[in-house]
Amino acid sequence: SLAMDRKVPLPKELASEKRWKDLPSPKRATLLEIAKYALEKAIPKLDKGTKFNIVGVSESKRFWKRKGEKARGSMISSALSFIKRLRTKPGFDLYGALKNAFNQQKDWDTIYLLCTSLPRGGYYSTATESLPHIYRLLLPSFATLRVRGLLVLPGAGYDQISKLKEEEKVEKIRNFYKDLSQHSYGSYQEISFVLKKSSSVSTGRESKKKKEPFEIKRDKGGRIPYDEWNRIRKKVTSLLSYPKDMEEVKDVLEKVASSNDPRCVELVVQKVLSKDKPDFIFAAIQGLQKTSKPKAVEKLVQLLNRERSSRIRLLLLQVLSRLKGEKVEKALMRVARGKDPKEVCFALQGLMKIGTKRSVNTLKKWARNKKEGLLAYYASLALQKITGSGGPSEVKNPQSFLPKPRSTHVVFALSLSETMGDPVEISKEEYKK
Known part of the structure; x- marks a missing residue:
């Protein structure tokens, strides 16, 4: 099993002192650094005959190798070097990563997932919606999913409402992965850290100067005038060509997609759904699923009927399933x-x-x-x-048709979502444990 206790010591490169008692209190490390440390400890302990691969999961999927390699000296060194190079990126397309892994090799029997947030991006608009599809990926090879969650709990400095919201968010993440691991006959364990909210503690993502929010102007009848439509078209084209602020792009796409205007619907389908950008597609689908006006709905049906790309048709079917x-x-x-x-x-x-x-x-x-x-x-x-x-x-007893558990083909999946870059504080006492 993956070598990970409830409390994980700091990676060596973060501790300038040699012994824990010399560390200042508190010491800070990012969740990604802690996850990397766990992998660096676990991989050298694999049996020599075990084949393994590593994938960093964001909106894209970064694999260490094209197929599993045996856990021998040179391969382990290469894997550890690969882990050190991983950096946080937007998105967390878990389904896409697992699908690619099984496309590469069908006989994976164990998957270790290290993460801190719900899946986001890819073909499915919500984490819950992706659940049955992930089950189907794991079932043919009877692969077990062992989830290791790195969760951040609200601590001092949070007001009552903010604390409740954060706790609710953490509980939702916990329940999702418990459910996912249970249905794949795996296990769920977590390491929890308490985050203090104060001016001295940075979240790792500094606040930027606020921009004017994008709004769609309408006439008295609620319609979008031609000049405004032209502005929207240019805005979407510009943002997709030169995406600087990802959050702004997603906000604009969702608002345009949910505008209930047939022209905007067609623009989003043609310009966004055809792109290989899971986060943009997710925002577009979120908006399109809010379509309510008959003409806009009819436009979606027309686009489905004339579309030839199987991928875009599947996305349109996903949208129509909510209307x-x-x-x-x-x-x-x-x-x-x-x-x-x-x-x-x-x-x-x-x-x-x-x-x-x-x-x-x-x-x-x-x-x-x-x-x-x-x-x-x-x-x-x-x-x-x-x-x-x-x-x-x-099936009343699913265990009855499961083969004997084995771990000879292992995938280590590491979330690279932006939240993995959040720093947490580790006190002397926690570090000692």
Whole structure:
């Protein structure tokens, strides 16, 4: 197992003194430095026959090797050098990283994940939405996920409301990874640090001068005039070409996507969903899912019907799955009758959320097809929700069909999200432990 106790000593490079008793109190280290330290201790302890790989997870995925390498001297040295070079970046596309790992090699049996926040970015708009898809990645090889959370708890200096909000956020992170590890027959452990809120403690991300928030101007009828539309188009194009402030870009994209204007909807789909930028796509999807005006919804359906890129179609299906209306349901039904298994899967999941009695016949077709296990499962779930019966059968004892646990193919996944760069204080007492 990964060598990590409840309290982790500081990395050597952070401690100028040789012994803990000489350290000033408190001493500071970032969460990423602590996670790196844990990996540097764990990897040399792997059995020589164990194949392993390392991936740094942000909005992009940085792998140490293209496939697993045996834990021998030269490879371990190379891995430790790779770990030292990792730096924080925006985003945390966990699903994308695991998918890439299993595309490289199918027989991973153990995955260690070191993280401090919920997954963000990638194809799924929320962490909860990504859960079943992560399960499906792990299931074919019966891979176990062992999560090691580095959580920051609010300490002195927080007012009651802020403290409650932070505690609620931490609890949400904790529950997500407990659920994820439990369903993959793994384990969850955490190291918690208390962060004091004061002027002397920096969060590692200094506040910048506030800019004027982006707002969309409308006429008295609530419509966007042509001049304003032209300004929006130029603004989006400029931000995507030269993205300086990531938060500003995401804010603008979400506001434009949620404007309920067909022109803006088409602009976002063409300019953003076609990009390989998970954070931008996430912001766009968040906005598009707030679409409510009939003309804007109709534009989304039209774009789905004429789109040829499978990737963009899947993203549009994800958006439509959150909207309601007869046209949306009929669009999902058309896709569900198609032949592309991924698109059918997304459409069935959409019908599970918004389907009505008009989609029952389409769902029954898939529910009866036992050869298509996953599609039949989603169709049955949708039927159960719509009609109140016909749900899928459940395995009462999942452990009964699991093979004997083994750890000969291991992936170490390390979150590089910006929050991993946050410093925490470690007192003499904590360091001693």
